[in-house]
Amino acid sequence: MPQRQWVAAAIQKIEADFNRSADTHLIPLALPAYPGIEVYFKDESSHPTGSLKHRLARSLFLYALTNGWLHEQSTVIEASSGSTAVSEAYFARLLGLPFVAVMPASTSPDKIAAIEFYGGRCHLVDDPGAINAESARLASETGGHFMDQFTYAERATDWRANNNIAESIFKQMADEPHPIPSWVVCGPGTGGTSATLGRYVRYRRHPTRILCADPEVSVFFDYYRSALAGKPDTSLVLPCGSGIEGIGRPRVEASFIPTCVDAMLKVPDALSLAAMRYVSTQLGRRVGGSTGTNFVGVLQAAHKMHAAGQTGSIVTILCDSGERYAHSYYRPDWYTERGIDTVQADAALARALAGEALPGLPMCEA
Incomplete structure (x- = not known):
């Protein structure tokens, strides 16, 4: 309970x-x-976070919560170097959960700063093609949850x-x-x-x-x-x-x-x-x-x-x-x-x- x-x-x-x-x-x-x-x-x-991805992030969080994938000690992880990560960092902060954005090392300092503004942490990887695998690894290592926007975006939203x-x-x-x-x-x-x-x-x-x-x-x-x-x-x-x-x-x-x-x-x-x-x-x-x-x-x-x-x-x-x-x-x-x-x-x-x-x-x- x-x-x-x-x-x-x-x-x-x-x-x-x-x-x-x-x-x-x-x-x-x-x-x-x-x-x-x-x-x-x-x-x-x-x-509030300045983009269309605010809707997606809200839906992904509600989907994860109602599925029982997030709990009070969860670390929220996403493979994103852009607006989705900014918006998810916002909602993670709202719930008091740590957030990690896995992104290519080439990501612009402006985007990193926007994610960090909402309390997120940026985990940089050299190979852009490896961000999904690295996100899954971090989720397993921390006992957290990989939000995986590219898999769940279409099903998380109530259309x-x-x-x-x-x-x-x-x-x-x-x-x-x-x-x-x-x-x-x-x-x-x-x-x-x-x-x-x-x-x-x-x-x-x-x-x-x-x-x-x-x-x-x-x-x-x-x-x-x-x-x-x-x-x-x-x-x-x-x-x-x-x-x-x-x-x-x-x-x-x-x-x-x-x-x-x-x-x-x-x-x-x-x-x-x-x-x-x-x-x-x-x-x-x-x-x-x-x-x-x-x-x-x-x-x-x-x-x-x-x-x-x-x-x-x-x-x-x-x-x-x-x-x-x-x-x-x-x-x-x-x-x-x-x-x-x-x-x-x-x-x-x-x-x-x-x-x-x-x-x-x-x-x-x-």
């Missing part, structure tokens, strides 16, 4: 924290070249209710000119968000389609294409991670459910970052690279709708603030160091904003 009492108190703390937090905003953005098509950003940067992101979007759209979105655009990171969105629209019997915009260095697009062909290839592996932080993976993750997705788009990093810079100028504040990837998906969906003579709405996700990338994406010499042609990417984006099709972007539809 003492363990059950601790779990009940821990869940109450998380629920109280949720009740103290307002819902995230839905921000419109005009696309003059696409009359009759309304675009909205679901601003997840306004969560029917519990104020998930899909339910929140549709409630906020209720009084808009086109309350049922034609498309919802997201990026695949764990796969949890695309699964939640896809399941919700089917459960509520909405005609909304889910478009996943995959970054340049990621296996999800190719995996999706193989799944559409009836031969899902779970063995796909890349030697390095995505250049767009927070989305894309070098291997197929268990939480990515291809049948929850209606279409996928492969987006070059240079175009993602051009879109990121454009959205930042339109909103008057910096956004992250994954928001740029999503916006390229929005333009693709808008062009398809306009070409078909359709009107309607498109909702996408503003995943996190660009302030986290002040020393990378928002530094001009960062692009020079990597040989990224910003002039060509900006020109391609400008043509798309003027109503032209984005050339040469691979897209698959179910």
Whole structure:
């Protein structure tokens, strides 16, 4: 019974924290070249830990608690060098539990500082491909729990209710000119968000389609294409991670459910970052690279709708603030160091904003 009492108190703390937090905003953005098509950003940067991953971390903690995987002496461990680790450190501190983020040694000092701000400890490994195995080893060694976001993201979220992101979007759209979105655009990171969105629209019997915009260095697009062909290839592996932080993976993750997705788009990093810079100028504040990837998906969906003579709405996700990338994406010499042609990417984006099709972007539809 003492363990059950601790779990009940821990869940109450998380629920109280949720009740103290307002819902995230839905921000419109005009696309003059696409009359009759309304675009909205679901601003997840306004969560207490500043990103979409705040929802995931809350769900993962509730899932682990109700499964009996966490107890009063647990060390919480996650394989993450980014926003998930920041958000999990926040919830671990809320419950008085130690938190360890297992991450590549190349992780930026800014991210390490953000995790440590919430009381987390960063465990650095030389081989980025070994972070899952090292997380499992640490969990076994400490008697702790490896949260394993890439396995549990899709099943930890209650996609029917519990104020998930899909339910929140549709409630906020209720009084808009086109309350049922034609498309919802997201990026695949764990796969949890695309699964939640896809399941919700089917459960509520909405005609909304889910478009996943995959970054340049990621296996999800190719995996999706193989799944559409009836031969899902779970063995796909890349030697390095995505250049767009927070989305894309070098291997197929268990939480990515291809049948929850209606279409996928492969987006070059240079175009993602051009879109990121454009959205930042339109909103008057910096956004992250994954928001740029999503916006390229929005333009693709808008062009398809306009070409078909359709009107309607498109909702996408503003995943996190660009302030986290002040020393990378928002530094001009960062692009020079990597040989990224910003002039060509900006020109391609400008043509798309003027109503032209984005050339040469691979897209698959179910």
